[in-house]
Amino acid sequence: MFQRDSYSGDRTNDYKRLINQLQALSEDETDTIALLSNASALLNQFLDEVNWVGFYIWNDHDSELVLGPFQGLPACIRIAYGKGVCGTAIKEQVTKRVPDVAAFPGHIACDSASQSEIVVPLFMNGQIFGVLDIDSPNINRFDETDQFYLETFTAELKQFITEK
Numbered sequence: 001m002f003q004r005d006s007y008s009g010d011r012t013n014d015y016k017r018l019i020n021q022l023q024a025l026s027e028d029e030t031d032t033i034a035l036l037s038n039a040s041a042l043l044n045q046f047l048d049e050v051n052w053v054g055f056y057i058w059n060d061h062d063s064e065l066v067l068g069p070f071q072g073l074p075a076c077i078r079i080a081y082g083k084g085v086c087g088t089a090i091k092e093q094v095t096k097r098v099p100d101v102a103a104f105p106g107h108i109a110c111d112s113a114s115q116s117e118i119v120v121p122l123f124m125n126g127q128i129f130g131v132l133d134i135d136s137p138n139i140n141r142f143d144e145t146d147q148f149y150l151e152t153f154t155a156e157l158k159q160f161i162t163e164k
Contacts, residue, residue, distance in 0.1 A: 044071035084108035
């Protein structure tokens with residue numbers, strides 16, 4: 001298992017090792033909840049200076065994101081399309097990297113300790129699947145390297161998801 005104390009100091013190589021670990025954990029697994037649970041636990045263990053890591057899953061019936069597997073304090077359960085960072089990421093279909101959540105119009109504060117956030121939208125077969133949401137208690141925690149490799153991580157994860 002990937003341990004924080006096994007960082008090489010090279011973020012690119014560390015992220016590549018993280019993605020390899022995801023592949024090893026996900027191989028031969030078909031249960032979506034199990035896959036997302038392990039993915040959130042793996043990211044929570046790998047990333048430093050974060051206070052929440054998890055997934056929101058799209059609910060077609062209610063047209064909103066619903067809390068899925070996560071690591072951290074209890075969170076908002078439902079997020080409307082276009083609302084907050086998560087809903088905006090889905091609406092705009094782009095990763096949202098927010099250096100200071102206080103400056104984001106309409107930010108939904110589930111945990112007052114969160115100061116920055118990154119949200120990677122997940123689409124499968126052109127349809128909304130959900131988002132990967134990561135919060136940090138530090139301003140400007142996430143950079144371009146994080147964004148690139150978290151997008152790569154979710155792309156790899158989607159290859160293992162066979163059902164919603």
